[in-house]
Amino acid sequence: MARERKIDMVILGLLSHEDLTGYDIKKRIDGAISFFWKGSFGNIYPALKDMENQKLIEKHDTSVGGRERITYHITGDGKAALTKWLKDEHAGNELRYETLLKLFFGGAEKKEVTLHNIEVFEAEIRRELKILKTYGENLKQRLEVEDHLYYYLAVSFGIDTYEAYLKWCAKAKRTLKGYGSKSAEQGIL
């Protein structure tokens, strides 16, 4: 077992650039990373504690006045763990597309139901694509900063796939509309 928790690598990756608090880490994850990975406080804080015990990171009290603040710094062991992970070519990509599931089983209902589900998906992708493009344009202007190239490539992966999604949506809607569905004609529930 021991299905190595990947949030650790997100944290190590972020800390390899700068020292951060748990709260900061959450904000970073909610940025460009959120398009391919999520994190929650209930996820991040326990990971931080574990990783400190494993000496992958160090904590420093940076409280200001009465406001508690713990800043984490990556250790040599932490950097080594990050390197090991990056050099391991295995990558577990897991996707759970409930939209596709609903599409796949859409034949159980009138085609209007599926058409609507596609439209909802389309609207969401359009919204997120806008945000991604904003990130992309900002990054493009700063490619000389080395890490920005990597961020830019990740963002452009998102842009390219989202654009492919939108093209598929248009095509799928056209196909469905032109299809004389028995269920639709007979009004079967």
Add this chain to the structure above:
Amino acid sequence: MARERKIDMVILGLLSHEDLTGYDIKKRIDGAISFFWKGSFGNIYPALKDMENQKLIEKHDTSVGGRERITYHITGDGKAALTKWLKDEHAGNELRYETLLKLFFGGAEKKEVTLHNIEVFEAEIRRELKILKTYGENLKQRLEVEDHLYYYLAVSFGIDTYEAYLKWCAKAKRTLKGYGSKSAEQGIL
């Protein structure tokens, strides 16, 4: 809480077409569905038991000789649950792209590491795309069967996005190769 287990909907969707055993369900999931949803026996059998208690499905002993066999059939309540789910426009699409994570943090290593990771991803996508195209061609020839249209649309979503991935891979490799990375030049580990 109660984060409604979605494997239930996969099972209900499959059973809305035909009666199946747990083993059959696993095989179906490992087919075209596996590109956007996974299932395991440790996941399916307990769900089947729960759903039978909830009267969403009925079990029938279809053992042959000494070989145990339990075939499940969807009930009216089960169909209603499937309908309710399909008509609910909310869809939780979760993706965890470790490949993208490695790309995003690739700046911590020499660019060759990232290049290699992209190539591994590319090879995998190419392999899966081939399989998807086989599904797609088979389905295309049977679009008159209504549900095949839905399967076909789901498969073509996979094909379209995988093709976008491959285009991105080519572009990303070109960009990276043309980039005089400091880490690469200095051989920083």
Add this chain to the structure above:
DNA sequence: ATCAGCATGTAAGGCGTTACATGATTCA
């Protein structure tokens, strides 16, 4: 005879979400 495939399940444990709980500071 042996191996692949059919067939059902349980157990342990990990990982993650959600909600809860608490409190300080800043800004309108």
Add this chain to the structure above:
DNA sequence: TGAATCATGTAACGCCTTACATGCTGAT
């Protein structure tokens, strides 16, 4: 004064993966 943001955490619970455990049948 009140809301938003900063900031840290815990608890309950659910879901899933992996590994294990067992046995039959059909094909080579």
